[in-house]
Amino acid sequence: MRREPARSLSDHLPVIFPALMLLVFFVIPFSIMIAVSFFQREQGGFYTTDFVFSNYERFLSAFFGGVLGFSLLLAASVAACCVALAFPFTYFLTCRTRRVQIAWLVGLLSVLSLSEVIIGFAWSTLFSRTAGISNLFVALGLMDQPTALLPGFGAVLTGMVYQALPYTILVLYPALVRLEPTLLEASRTLGASPLRGFFNIVIPALRNTIVATLIMVFVFALGSYLLPQILGRPQHWTLSVLITDQAIYQSNMPFAAAMAVFLVLISLALVGLTLLVGGRKDLTA
Amino acid sequence: MTKDIRKTGVSRRTIVAAGLAGAGVLAMPTVLRAQDRSLKVGVYGGYFKDSFDKHIFPEFTKVSGIAVESIAEPTGEAWLVQLEQAAKAGRAPADISMMSQVAMLKGQSTNLWAPLDLARIPNAGNLVDAFINKYPDGRVAGIGAVAWYITLVSNTDSFAEAPESWAVLWDPANKDKLGLLALVSNSFLLEVTAKTFMGGTAALDTEEGLLKALEKLAEVKPNVRLWYRDEAQFEQALKSGEIPMGQYYHDVTGLAAADGHPVRSTFPKEGGILDSGCWALSRASAKTDEAHIFIDYMSQPAIQGTMSRKVGTAPTVKRDLLDLTSEEFAGVSSEIDPIIPRYDLYQTKSDWLNQKWTELIVG
Numbered sequence: 001m002r003r004e005p006a007r008s009l010s011d012h013l014p015v016i017f018p019a020l021m022l023l024v025f026f027v028i029p030f031s032i033m034i035a036v037s038f039f040q041r042e043q044g045g046f047y048t049t050d051f052v053f054s055n056y057e058r059f060l061s062a063f064f065g066g067v068l069g070f071s072l073l074l075a076a077s078v079a080a081c082c083v084a085l086a087f088p089f090t091y092f093l094t095c096r097t098r099r100v101q102i103a104w105l106v107g108l109l110s111v112l113s114l115s116e117v118i119i120g121f122a123w124s125t126l127f128s129r130t131a132g133i134s135n136l137f138v139a140l141g142l143m144d145q146p147t148a149l150l151p152g153f154g155a156v157l158t159g160m161v162y163q164a165l166p167y168t169i170l171v172l173y174p175a176l177v178r179l180e181p182t183l184l185e186a187s188r189t190l191g192a193s194p195l196r197g198f199f200n201i202v203i204p205a206l207r208n209t210i211v212a213t214l215i216m217v218f219v220f221a222l223g224s225y226l227l228p229q230i231l232g233r234p235q236h237w238t239l240s241v242l243i244t245d246q247a248i249y250q251s252n253m254p255f256a257a258a259m260a261v262f263l264v265l266i267s268l269a270l271v272g273l274t275l276l277v278g279g280r281k282d283l284t285a
Numbered sequence: 286m287t288k289d290i291r292k293t294g295v296s297r298r299t300i301v302a303a304g305l306a307g308a309g310v311l312a313m314p315t316v317l318r319a320q321d322r323s324l325k326v327g328v329y330g331g332y333f334k335d336s337f338d339k340h341i342f343p344e345f346t347k348v349s350g351i352a353v354e355s356i357a358e359p360t361g362e363a364w365l366v367q368l369e370q371a372a373k374a375g376r377a378p379a380d381i382s383m384m385s386q387v388a389m390l391k392g393q394s395t396n397l398w399a400p401l402d403l404a405r406i407p408n409a410g411n412l413v414d415a416f417i418n419k420y421p422d423g424r425v426a427g428i429g430a431v432a433w434y435i436t437l438v439s440n441t442d443s444f445a446e447a448p449e450s451w452a453v454l455w456d457p458a459n460k461d462k463l464g465l466l467a468l469v470s471n472s473f474l475l476e477v478t479a480k481t482f483m484g485g486t487a488a489l490d491t492e493e494g495l496l497k498a499l500e501k502l503a504e505v506k507p508n509v510r511l512w513y514r515d516e517a518q519f520e521q522a523l524k525s526g527e528i529p530m531g532q533y534y535h536d537v538t539g540l541a542a543a544d545g546h547p548v549r550s551t552f553p554k555e556g557g558i559l560d561s562g563c564w565a566l567s568r569a570s571a572k573t574d575e576a577h578i579f580i581d582y583m584s585q586p587a588i589q590g591t592m593s594r595k596v597g598t599a600p601t602v603k604r605d606l607l608d609l610t611s612e613e614f615a616g617v618s619s620e621i622d623p624i625i626p627r628y629d630l631y632q633t634k635s636d637w638l639n640q641k642w643t644e645l646i647v648g
Binding site for chain 2: 042124131151235247248249251
């Protein structure tokens with residue numbers, strides 16, 4: 001089939017609409033943010049239109065470097081945990097009957113209807129000393145007395161993995177469902193164990209999907225600001241939490257914008273680097 | 286008379302025309318709306334707004350004929366930012382809002398608050414002078430709505446004895462047991478530190494004094510389980526005993542205790558933190574008349590008394606004008622000399638303080 005070149009306006013329409021949406025809801029707001037990041041902060045007030053670098057200068061310090069480093073580490077951990085859990089799960093899911101698959105997918109989709117606030121408060125109750133799961137362990141005789149499992153890094157990680165897992169599975173599912181079953185059958189006839197088949201056939205065949213999913217979850221987790229606040233200590237606050245503080249509580253829009261621009265640039269750079277490394281491997285392979 | 290009317294003769298056509306005109310009036314909502322006066326009022330969400338909706342606003346509507354639509358506003362300066370952004374676009378998400386002192390000062394810097402005319406608010410004369418918020422040039426930016434205390438709160442199941450001093454926050458026995466406000470500009474913990482250990486808030490006049498207070502405050506960190514921005518987060522944990530001690534609002538804690546929760550609010554011997562909220566009118570609002578009527582109504586001693594009894598706030602009206610019994614007054618206020626926040630610092634040194642504070646608690 002040959003694709004006809006677009007001639008009339010109606011041919012262009014399907015492209016124009018998303019392009020317009022992207023312009024109105026992404027390009028314009030992002031440009032405004034970049035502009036604001038160069039404005040002059042007025043202490044005890046708001047800001048005045050200007051072109052200064054002081055907002056970026058304030059950000060370039062060991063303190064904010066540390067917070068940025070932690071945010072990246074947290075997002076990377078969430079991405080790694082999610083893919084490590086979701087990939088085998090989704091693989092086994094695709095081996096089930098269609099009915100079972102649909103039931104699981106509907107269940108996962110319904111988890112997406114929970115807001116971040118509900119997820120945060122639910123986990124903070126589950127991890128609490130007074131009403132949490134440690135009481136269950138005490139009843140089962142596994143623990144002596146109930147303890148609080150939050151605030152801490154583990155609690156933040158659990159909450160964020162819980163939130164991102166359904167997305168991860170839904171992104172991996174189409175690729176795994178389309179995986180050629182004959183590849184695995186061939187490996188079985190050649191004497192490979194199912195485990196070996198999984199690691200030597202399934203994972204390499206879907207390497208690009210896995211990398212793309214990692215990047216998606218990483219970017220998704222980088223923007224999280226509520227769960228680190230509810231489930232973590234101040235040292236577990238991400239850069240997004242500090243951006244919120246500046247924008248909402250200190251009314252320091254220029255500094256908040258500068259931090260946000262920096263965060264976007266860093267994540268774009270990391271995504272670019274990952275793709276670059278992935279691309280090289282493709283050439284050598 | 287009847288005869289005369291019959292003589293002039295209202296023709297059937299006139300009646301039909303009048304009827305049509307009447308129907309036309311009914312069908313024209315704009316004409317009706319002129320009589321249907323309303324006002325959007327922002328108050329802090331939660332217990333606070335519920336109490337206002339239940340005990341204060343319906344009476345006001347009954348007396349004035351102005352319907353009140355209450356808007357739940359978030360604490361701190363989040364609402365200020367929203368009001369400012371909206372005013373730039375010529376919109377007012379609320380006509381009148383209850384604003385804290387720090388937010389009032391910040392709003393002044395951009396002329397966010399429409400100047401109020403005291404001549405149209407005769408009851409403003411009842412207020413303690415300090416509760417009339419003015420621009421540097423003397424224009425009135427806001428009128429004191431309510432005052433409130435931030436006190437030392439504890440769970441009665443976990444602490445049988447009420448604590449006596451803010452110094453318990455530093456007690457190593459309270460490791461990992463405290464909930465404190467997360468921001469320098471709403472926790473006022475520097476003032477608490479200065480009053481408790483440095484002889485008064487005047488110690489914060491110099492940068493050296495501020496650094497000393499920050500250093501002392503750093504010793505509290507191991508005791509803090511939660512630095513909260515969102516009140517609901519701490520309130521729930523305090524009630525359940527998950528986080529059994531901390532700083533919180535005296536009024537809300539009183540309401541929770543009245544509901545049967547095992548919590549108490551104590552005025553420490555160094556005093557509670559006295560903060561207050563002003564009624565302020567957004568410059569983007571077109572409801573100037575209604576706003577003045579509303580503020581005048583709220584400044585009456587009788588209404589201030591009702592708010593103290595029902596909402597638990599401290600009055601902004603002079604004590605001798607109020608009909609509160611000394612017992613009722615003691616319930617919402619205290620004879621102990623309060624800690625007055627150093628609002629000037631959050632104006633002149635806000636970024637420096639914020640940076641030091643964030644490094645203190647995050648680092």
